Amino acid sequence: MTPEEAASNQLGWALLKLLHDHDGCSSIVFSSLSMSIAMAMLAGAGDSSKRRALSSKLGVMQGGSSLQTLQTAFAEMMARVTQVDRSSSSSSVAMANAVCVDQTIVLKQSYLEFLATFTASVMQYPSLSSSIAAINAWIRDNTLGLIPDMLLKEQLKLCHIALVNAVAFKGTWETQFSKEKTQKWPFKSAGKGEGSKIPTVDMMFIENQNILRYEADNYTVVRLPYKSTSPTSSVSMIAYLPHNGIELCSVLSGLASAAYSSKKFTSTKHDTFGFPKFELQSNFSSLDLLEEVGYPIKGNYPEMTTGSNVVNNVLHSALVKVDEEGTVAAAATVVLMSRKRRPQLTTLVFDRPFVFTIANDETGMVMFSGLFAGPSIY
Template sequence: MKLMKQKWIAALSAVVLSVTGLPVCSAAASGTAGDINLDGNLSISDAVLMQRYLLNTRNFTQEEWLAADMNEDKTVNAFDLSLLKHALLEKGIVFDAEDLLRNLVSRDVAGAEADDDFVLAQTDFALSLLQHTAENDQNTLISPYSVMQALAMTANGANGETKAEMETALGGLPLDELNEYLYTQRTSQPDSDSCKLLTANSIWYRDDAERLQVSQDFLQTNTDYYDAAAYSAPFDDSTVRDINSWIAKNTDYMIPKMIEELDPATVMCLINAVTFDAKWQSPYFENQISDGTFTAYDGSTQTVEMMYSDEYYYLEDENATGFYKYYEGGRYAFAALLPNEGITVTEYLDGLTPESLHETLASPERTSVITGLPKFSCDYGNSLNEALAAMGMPGAFEPTADFSNMADTASGLLYIGDVLHKTHIDVDENGTRAGAATVVMMEAGCAPIGHEVVLDRPFVYCIVDTETSLPVFMGTMLSMAE
């Protein structure tokens, strides 16, 4: 396969030379050609980075530029992009989506530092989302951060009552202010080997101009505040493959597959992907790990690997006790809250308010606390439609929703069909890895039907002279068997 790739690139390079007169030589043997993000693999992400460079929306480091120069002609241009796409095709990776960033140059926008209003609004959203998704008999894992990013992008296309409902459900802040807060939150996250929170956003829409006309202002706003790439795609099996590949890459493959198919009614997907990877500030040593017992919600007991340590930040409220265990750098910590005996997790969550939760998390007591934390891994996936509707935005899921700032549709309808959410977490002696993805599926249905008449039982019929409105034949149909 490698030899075939070298021969193909050499042949294409010869064509480039004959057309352009540029000196060309093969870079396939170097092992780095096309690996722009320097992760050791060719992927769709490399093609996206090259497209952004060519559209002047991203600069390259020297290493990235050298990797992008596929034909080693000392320049990076459309020929290199073509070579990269063909290299991806050889690997079985299809990149059918057309990046629309050619029309979108990211503008300088103002951010806003987190203050009490933002913190309380985000706590309100996070707690409410957990309260509306947690169940009595199964593990739950959500990323309010991921869901917020995806829904805020979606809200930028809403108008009127739909926009007002979404602002309420997202914590109550005006959308213009929320964009500024979320911009600063996203761009200020740590990104180091010991602790990183990486965020990626994208908007995919159906390549059907007769059916859908997307607002450039909507795309521009989400490019400015959320660095959202925009793709026009056929919304067939290749788009399903592209979207799943994009999500897998941007969750460090913790969410390998998000969607199975795209409904014919779906015209847009707004997607967020998040990767969290952090090492403990004080990792667990082998002698701190031993078998322990975990009692499940139904009273059954399970053997687990329990990690024991002395920590120094104790959490307590009237119904629970807990602790913080910090990750390297101190920007993030693992917080555990154990409801008191006789109080179920659901009962505990139901009794929390945004204010009480924030007070508990913001006021740890500096004291010694002996802790036991089980190693665990969890995958979770769910539709958030019912939860979000209950949180104050039911209208966004109705055909009467107003997303007129997002796009014009042939049917005149545009609404949220589904909000899909998937998460994964690994907690062990070294630290924590977690990934999350949120997909908002926008649908454009048919025009509403005012009345419906189905002749599925006996009926009367006529043949009418329309000038006089007189029947010229009349009859009844009582049975189709005669």
């Protein structure tokens, strides 16, 4: 694994833990690979200091302020990712990059040459907000149609440049599940107290088959390979199941530092193996999250074009579908640039239990007191 690949993985683990800490039991899916590629395209537009700082987070340690070093590192990484068994229709990875600009913008020649390494299409429009349909269509076409309407017109109003990465994966299980064996099965969701209704999932089953597995201190890991004719470019789903009584957060804390190796797995015969069939989609702004995990995004990017160029937002959308045949997944990251950074909006919404009183303003005497815990459910 190269330093750039390790940095992308580290970003994924850091964001998983951060999002879990923020949202608790909510499901989430994203692509740290897509975010890393978008951040690399952004880094090429910074001055030497900004480029060095971003390159360091991206794993480019030596000569990080050099455009050539950054270009070479990510060109090689993208080539390795997309070489996955192109001869097979069973497993494939596709990636595309684009830079969308309004008609008033002339990108600097040095930045255009940098973008060529990413095979980024440069697309010019009268304005980004008025061309929302065309930009969304490009994202849809490069994500297997899974992300059709990622951007809203309102998000592009103040923006003159958008850096876009799209990545898509399609894989067929090496050992497929039988549709006839799929059945409703209880799923022990976190946060469900005693007496709560237990939700069900469509649980897929394999019987009397070998499964690649290993046991860690507080979780079990399985590797579910996708079909491939080349062992050097194979892809698998790796699933980590906490042991009974172990919180997911404690597993997440250790995964970032746990060294992954396919050699840890042993082929173990299972009488029954069950894995849920699911579809999961996430859409969120990752700008504040990326800054929280140490990506120095704030500041101007003068090597992109003349004038001020600051990051207005970083939007991310991802979707994964897992069924008896295999998996399809896609993600897109859009870095929105504007002439000035988006204002910090002050927002307060009472969307959780709160205490209230009705009191005299002058004396402070309370006439009524209460606690609102939400609407009654009958």
